[in-house]
Amino acid sequence: MRGRVEDVLSGRVPPAVPRDAATVAVLRDHDRHGLQVFLLRRVSSMAFAPGAYVFPGGSVDPRDGDADLAWAGPPPAHWGAAFRADDGLARELVCAAVRETFEESLVLLAGPAPDTVVDDTHGADWEQDRQALLDRSLSLAGLLARRGLVLRSDLLRPWGHWITPAVEPKRYDTRFFVAAMPAGQRARDVSTESDHAVWARPDEAAERAMAGEWPMLPPTLATLAELAEFRTVADVLAASRTVVPYEPRAEIIDGDPYLVLPGAPDA
Template sequence: MSGIPLHGELGERARDILAGRVEPVPARDAATVVLLREGVEVYLLRRKASMAFAAGAYVFPGGSVDPRDTDHAISWAGPSPAEWGRVFRAAESTARGLVCAAVRETFEESGVLLAGPSERAVIADTTGDDWEADRLALIDRSLSFADFLARRSLVLRSDLLRPWGHWITPTVETKRFDTRFFVAALPPGQRTRDVGGEADQVAWVRPADALEQSRDGRIFLMRPTYRTLKEISVHRTVADVLATEREIVTFMPGVAEVDGEMRIVLDDDYGSGAE
């Protein structure tokens, strides 16, 4: 067991949490989507250095569930919230919010929309000033995802998503997320664009290349991102990734004192080159 050293205030916070003097911050439900295109390549965003959480890290599109993401008025095609709940071992209402957040956040952070005019179709083009206005309204929460879809007569396509993983932020962090990971293929005709916001750089990259860049110190990947890229790197096509049967295992790195130093630890694969 090695792990990531915790210095200064974070190290002291870790000691306090282990001693029961401080209660961990509750983890917020969140969703993230590994967007794929043939190659196999994944879409990554670099979070701005000014961000309070994961500053400078390359991440997949995603974010917290908005309470309005659980709106039953959202038109839905594909596996039901109840089915997603069984997959992620979550309540049906939680699962509904997670899937909606996955689709909404992907649109907000990449311009890609996993929805269509019917349960068998997907929107082919999300460029244009009207789409951009809606995307910005979703980001500032002046527009709900349900109203966005209804106004455009669109159906959320939950069948375009596949479950991949489940990570919970360590208890020592002051911002914590209970995040379900999804994978999805870039829909035909759609394309990503640099949408700004929380990211200062975006890129399509092969998982193996991202892993190498992380090991060389050229980019920063958090443990969940690193591990997910490692898992996807063994697949040769997007179809192979989407066809993978996944048993969703929950990972939450722990906090422990190792040789007198407080560390974040996950027993199986720290020391593989990732942070």
């Protein structure tokens, strides 16, 4: 790690270009436990963050920018303003958020009309659609069109923006969303990239991470700490957020490499 840090800081090795990505903290209100968030544990064989607890999400696919996709709710320009992105990238980020969440948990933020949402995504036909998304034989736009559904961007809220440190060989420029678990749907661990799924209170998940029980990347831990300040899903969705990018930096301190979290986000 020290050699990699020194090579990047000296300019001998150029930083990898980060890939645009989106992730969604899916939330629910539990009768006894209060506010909970859905987390997946990545399998130990993954090249990036093996064994880490994460929210559903992943990289933007080129077809996420399909302009023919049926869309309800705030337009791409709204998301572009929130995430400092042009309209094209903003559309891709929202579509990636919806697609990846469905691929990894079967939670689908879409409905037959602009004011409705799918109430059940289980069954062999839905699994076939999920597999088609994964092997790229079907796009999100194609899935929605075939089922007569509309993407519900109004079910999402912008929450955060984290960029993988420049010293990492695999980097992501990730926008974080939050969303309420749609009524009637049930989140499941269906991703081949994870081996365990759990609903947990944000404060409990953060405590387990700090205790070393649940490995977590800093963006996930920071997001959980923020969510722990709220009592209900409605409180989270009503929160006013100004999203600014965080990018931890690498430093050599007393001869050892460290990743340093920014004291304040870049303006």
